[in-house]
Amino acid sequence: MLIEKPDVPLSEHEYILRAKQEWEHTFDAVTDLIFIIDLDHTIIRVNRAMAERCGLTAQELAGRKCFDVIHGATCYPAYCSHERLVESGEPQTIEFETEQLHGTFEAFVSPIRNDAGHIIASVHVARDVTEKRRSEQLVAAQQKQLEEFNKDLESRIAEAVAELRNKDSIIMQQCRLSAMGDLVNSIAHHWRQPLNNIGLIVQSLQLAYKSNDLTVDELDAEIADTMEILQQISDTIDDFRNFFHHEEEPCSFSVNEAVARSINFVMPSLNSKGIKVVTAGQADINVVGYPNEYAQALINIIVNARDALVESHVGKPVISISISGGDGRSSVTVLDNGGGIDEEDLPRVFDPYFTTKKSGKATGISLYMSKMIIEKNMNGCLAVRNVDGGAEFRIEV
Template identity: 45%
Template sequence: MQVRKALNLTVSISALAVGLVVFVLLSMLFQVERAMKAGEVADSIVSSVFERSTLRDDYLRTKSERARIQLLAKQQEIGRLLHIAEEKFWRAEDKAIIVEMVQDHQSTQRLFTAVMTSGAAPLSPAQAAIHSEMEERLHTQIIMRAYETVIHARDLQQAGRRQLISSLTMAGGSIAGTIVLLAVAVFVNGWTVGRTVTRRVAALRDGAATIGAGNLEHRISMSGDDEFVEVSNAFDSMAANLQRSYRELEKEIAQRRRAEEALHKNQEELELRVAERTEELEKIRQELERQNERLHGAFHDLKVESENRLQALEELRQKDRMLIQQGRLAAMGEMLSHIAHQWRQPLNVVGLITQQLAMDFDCGGLDRHALQLHVEKTMRILGHLSQTINDFTTFAGPDRARTVFQVDEVISRTISLTEQSFRSQRIKMEVTVEGSPVIDGYPNEYVQVLLNILMNARDVLLERNVGNPLVTVRAVTEKGKAVVSIRDNAGGIPEEIVEKIFDPYFTTKESGKGTGIGLFMSKTIIEKNMGGRLTARNVGDGAEFIIEV
């Protein structure tokens, strides 16, 4: 048992040393982190003191209210940093520096207050001269206090660096000492275990060689209470068992010789029985051949029946495909009935462009360039209407080709189709694109989704007569997905219907102004056709729609 105890002792010492190293490392990391934070506070104090000097000169030069407010704010920030420094520095000399800095800060604060309040009332020429001299003295004292504060801040900065270096040095020394202690303990314990193991293994090797040479009467007879004694006893027991087995084996050999003679006699009898059994097996074989012929006929009948069943199953599958195709055609018919809803908003934009042409003509502002711009925008919208027919005609079809497109380009194309409508209603649009998000999907369908959400936002802003209406579009890349959010400030979606807005035929608009298909189709396009996610929620003073693909 001594070897096992020694090994357990080695493991215990190693575990204790590792725990000690971890404890020391964590303690030193805490000290290092505290020292680093103290250094950061000292750096912030130095920076703030220099900024205060700049703001002080600005105030003394301009006497403006803005400079006074900034100077007071910087004073408060320095006071807050000094309060933090009292917690971060623990050495007595560092705390003494902080106390002096706090006193300088308070004195400077009083001097600033005196400068700011002086000269508030009208003064006679004599009083003005005295006041000017006093103000010059206050300015001189402020500069001296600022210089003393900078010196103390520099001292505090050096103390933070010394504190960091001291913590790092202590951490390295503690870890090195612990590692050396662990190495010494493991070496001593390993040397002791190795010496014991070497002697015991040599005795076991010699005893095993003697027994292996055939001397089954030899015994190792090792004394002690460790594991090698158990192995020695096992070897001795094995030798005794082998000796006993050898004697029994000699007896068994004699018995087997007698058994062989009896076996030879039995073999002759067995050959006779085999001949008889062979004749019986031949008869059984002939019977099996007849049964095989019957099974072959049954298999042929089963094959014919299986073919008939497979044919029936194929007919059922054909009927299922026909039903699926009929369902798809029915869905296509329903989508065609929704094109009117998809066209209504772009047609409104075309109408607004036409009205703008008339207004520009009446005002004399319609030149060739403006006319060309309106014509191009109208043609883009008409092209989009034609593309809408193609998109909905091929909806749910298996032959649509996916493509990788830039989200910012799609947003720009959508904004170009809606900006005239939004501008005419005095609705402000803000677009932000971070990075270069891309999507593998269908750009025209994605444009349709953006149009639906933007036009719904426009309608609700107009319906609720919101002051300073705003629509914000933001595109980013998050966790490998292109995320586009569209937010308005129309007051949000009522909580009782927020879960229903994506249902088909659900609308909050008046009769004739909405069919309730736009958001339903948008969710279908994003989630079923493009494998993304379309959600809505209330944020701040409006609603936000989030498209993730």
């Protein structure tokens, strides 16, 4: 009961008057805009909030058409909730924007019926949702912006990844080219001697023939020598071809053999520069991985040691290779006495394209390639440090 309990008993008339005042207070206390209209859209009553919003008094509003007051129109709009309510007999909810009341409103429209149950009027409770809608719109716009940003970010990441992949594949291509260049060089070195020898045999045959000194036995012997040399040449081709055979699956292989093959690969060019190779350590070290790639990584390191030794003009150039390991693990160190690597360059020698060599042939990718092979493909570790007047590379697999 809203009506305060009176101190003195009230007459029925006074009681009704109090109740009316009470109801009017309540009606006016509601901050939503409330108005009641008759079947003809004529305003019967408005609360204070509605009057204030319209800039008129409740008395001034009473008797005016709601579409005039609310929409500034001369007749009700097509979406008129009051019309719908009368037509359907059901309460209505509607949202509308109006310049007259400066905003967006959500309105609940309920029927007022007479004793016979016929609708005689409707009560409209309109809540100003301008701010709410504005912030919803703002949130939606921000959300959309965020989504677009995300989409943009995704595509930018995809682009960057593609670019990196592309760069990676370019680097890998260059690695292959560089390895191919080494291969051709090495073949040239390997063939120089036997080709010279064949040349000498052919010349001596010619001389012997011209001076009528050539016996059948001598001819047979020279031909046998030549065939042997040709066989050597043919063998080196097979060796190199096997070397560059791409390995699909990892396999168990002998580290000692891989080291020996790598040394053999670069031996002619080391010999021609007077560089000695000393190998020491344990025998029969086996690991699982890619033997050809492993040997390629090692060759890159030995070739660098050779370059450093040539560059440094050291008196007794030596490359010392040491093998140790066991239980499926191995450690191979390659040490030279070529003066080592500048301390400030040490962290960068494995970076792609890092080179300190003046020669146009230097690519700066062979150590990057070695690092990839050992660490990415074989889960091992490749490290470098300066030791005793030279650089020491350690390959752990």
